[in-house]
Amino acid sequence: MKKIPLAIPHMSGNEMAYIEHAFNTNWIAPVGPNVDLFEKKISSYTLSHVAATSSGTAAIHLALIVLGVTAGDHVFCPSFTFSASANPIHYQGAEAVFIDSEIISWNMSPVALEKALLDAKKRNKLPKAVIVTHIYGQPAKMTEILEITEAYGVPVIEDAAESLGSTYKGMQTGTIGSLGIYSFNGNKIITTSGGGMLVSQNETLIQEAKFLSEQAKEPAPYYQHEKIGYNYRLSNISAGIGCGQIEVLDERIMQKRCIFAMYQEAFSELNFQQELPDTFSNRWLTAIQSERLNPLLLKNKLGSEGIEGRLLWKPLHMQPVYKSNSFYSERNTGEKSSAQILFETGFCLPSATQMTQDEQWSVIQKVSEFMELKGNII
Ligand SMILES: *Cc1c(COP(=O)(O)O)cnc(C)c1O
Numbered sequence: 124m125k126k127i128p129l130a131i132p133h134m135s136g137n138e139m140a141y142i143e144h145a146f147n148t149n150w151i152a153p154v155g156p157n158v159d160l161f162e163k164k165i166s167s168y169t170l171s172h173v174a175a176t177s178s179g180t181a182a183i184h185l186a187l188i189v190l191g192v193t194a195g196d197h198v199f200c201p202s203f204t205f206s207a208s209a210n211p212i213h214y215q216g217a218e219a220v221f222i223d224s225e226i227i228s229w230n231m232s233p234v235a236l237e238k239a240l241l242d243a244k245k246r247n248k249l250p251k252a253v254i255v256t257h258i259y260g261q262p263a264k265m266t267e268i269l270e271i272t273e274a275y276g277v278p279v280i281e282d283a284a285e286s287l288g289s290t291y292k293g294m295q296t297g298t299i300g301s302l303g304i305y306s307f308n309g310n311k312i313i314t315t316s317g318g319g320m321l322v323s324q325n326e327t328l329i330q331e332a333k334f335l336s337e338q339a340k341e342p343a344p345y346y347q348h349e350k351i352g353y354n355y356r357l358s359n360i361s362a363g364i365g366c367g368q369i370e371v372l373d374e375r376i377m378q379k380r381c382i383f384a385m386y387q388e389a390f391s392e393l394n395f396q397q398e399l400p401d402t403f404s405n406r407w408l409t410a411i412q413s414e415r416l417n418p419l420l421l422k423n424k425l426g427s428e429g430i431e432g433r434l435l436w437k438p439l440h441m442q443p444v445y446k447s448n449s450f451y452s453e454r455n456t457g458e459k460s461s462a463q464i465l466f467e468t469g470f471c472l473p474s475a476t477q478m479t480q481d482e483q484w485s486v487i488q489k490v491s492e493f494m495e496l497k498g499n500i501i
Contacts, residue, residue, distance in 0.1 A: 126429045127473045127482050130310040130408060134364075135371040141363030153177070153337075155359030157366055161315075164369045165305070169295040171322040172329040175357035175365075176336060179284040179306025179319035183254070184211035185332040185355060186280045186302040186321060192217050192251045199239060199253040199277075201231045202438040202450055203462040208256055208282045209439055220250060221440040221450040223460045227397050230263035231255050232453035232461065233271060239451035240275050253279050257286035257296045258436070259471075260312070260379070260407035261396045265291050265299050280304070284319075287312055288376045288405040297322050307361075312375055312407050313368035315361040378476040379406040382483060386411070386472060389487045392496050410435060412469040415494065421470050424493045430486055435469040438462035 141157050150156060158175050166173045176182040192198055194216030200209045202221035209219040220243075223235035236253070243249050253272050255263050265281075272279050279300030283289070286296040287305045297303025302325075305311075307318035323329050334340075339352030357365075383406040387395050394412040398404050418434045425432045440450035441463065452460040459467075473486055490496070 124429045125482075127431060127478060127486060128475050129431045129433055129471060129473055131475050131477065132309050132314045132316075133371075133375065133476045135367045137370060138364045138367030141366045142360055145359050145363050150359040153354075153356035153358050155362070157359045157362035158357055161357070161362040161365040161369070162320075164366065165320050165322070168369065168372070169298050169322055171295075171298045171303075171324060172326045174321045174329050174333040174336060175362060176304075176319040176321055176355050177357055178317055178355075179282075179304050179308065180207045180211060181336070181353070181355040182304035182306075182319040182321040183208065183280065183282060184214055185336055185353070186304060187211055187215050187217070187252065188335060189328045189331045190252050190278055190280070190301065196251040197243065197248055199236070199250045200439070201254070201256050201258075201462075202440045202460070203229060203436050203465055204256045204258060204282065204439065205284070205436060206439060206442065206444075207284070208254055209445070212254075217251070219439070219445065219448050221438070221445070221448055222253075223451060223453040224258075224462050224465065225264075225453060226461050226464070228261050228263060228399055229258050229396050229465055230261065231268060233264055233267040235451045235453035236268060237271050238453075240271060240277070242451070244275065249275055250277055252301075253277055254282055255279055255300065256282040256284070257289055259396060259410055260286045260289050260405040261398065262286065262289050262291040262296050262402040262404065264399065269300070278302075284308075285311065285407045286405055288372055290403045292401045298324065301325065302328060307365055307368075312379065312405055313365070313372050315357065315365040315368070318357045318361045318365060375476050376405045379409075379474060380404075382406070382474050382476070382478065383409045385480070385483055386487065390490070390496065406474075408471050408474045410469050410471045411490075412465060413494075414468055416468050416470060418468070418470045421490070421493060425486075425489060428489050430489060431473060433471040435466050435471060437466050441466075
């Protein structure tokens with residue numbers, strides 16, 4: 124039985140030429156022409172200054188450092204996201220304060236954010252930064268969020284790990300806040316096997332991050348260090364994969380959006396993450412949501428058919444490692460948070476761009492069978 128995966132790397136075919144070039148020129152290092160070219164390509168795609176990093180997580184860590192986040196600081200972060208959005212806050216000895224999502228876009232709730240900032244102001248403990256994710260590719264409500272954060276003078280870091288190519292009012296996600304990051308991990312919309320990118324309109328911040336990511340070597344005829352450095356640059360070999368991948372980014376987005384559209388058409392009884400007005404989602408992963416959905420049961424049932432699905436993010440404020448961190452729900456006390464509702468009633472469907480229409484059709488049939496959907500299934 125051929126397995127149907129959730130999301131897997133999908134090469135363009137041109138990656139090997141860039142990798143061979145790295146070998147032929149002996150640039151087997153976290154520096155070299157592929158790194159430069161990959162940065163140039165992402166820079167012109169996003170109209171931003173950029174620094175290639177060894178991972179998206181490393182890029183978030185650098186963003187926090189250049190914004191001056193240090194021990195004892197608070198940083199706001201969505202609860203409904205991957206743990207890598209929040210972990211770098213704790214690398215800095217700072218503390219994550221978790222913010223609820225909204226049910227429509229599944230991203231940071233401006234209502235919960237405002238509650239949290241109001242409370243922080245009262246306690247005289249405003250956060251040093253707010254991290255906003257664009258989950259599964261759907262842009263968050265950036266205008267509303269920036270209006271609130273700007274009123275409190277707090278910078279925003281966009282975790283656009285999953286949303287390269289998604290736009291908000293015509294702007295690329297990741298380029299709207301003070302800093303943004305992309306991930307090129309294996310299952311993302313394009314991959315370098317492992318890698319990331321820090322982006323910003325502010326060239327000074329990017330230069331500082333690049334300096335820190337290369338071990339903070341001061342310009343001197345010997346090794347001179349005035350700051351703690353990191354080994355966070357992207358390998359020239361990995362960057363070669365990225366150079367081949369960026370060539371097919373727009374094609375992958377089109378394919379992902381077709382996959383989403385086919386699911387949406389088939390499951391008229393289920394809810395989907397909504398594309399807000401003026402936003403364009405790369406639809407990295409298609410997820411369904413319904414009060415009738417039992418995600419664990421569905422995962423097991425699909426699994427027995429060789430179909431890989433995944434539960435939505437378990438909210439970080441419900442994770443054992445973050446159990447003592449604060450959380451601000453968009454709902455009233457005593458009610459379940461939106462993040463928890465999403466986790467308990469949502470499910471990610473296979474969204475690999477190599478999936479054939481027949482394969483997707485069989486996923487649709489299995490899900491319909493298990494959930495006893497009627498709707499407009501033919
Ligand atoms: C993948 C991901 C990251 C981490 O990126 P890596 O390149 O794997 O370090 C961070 N945040 C979100 C939302 C992600 O999906």
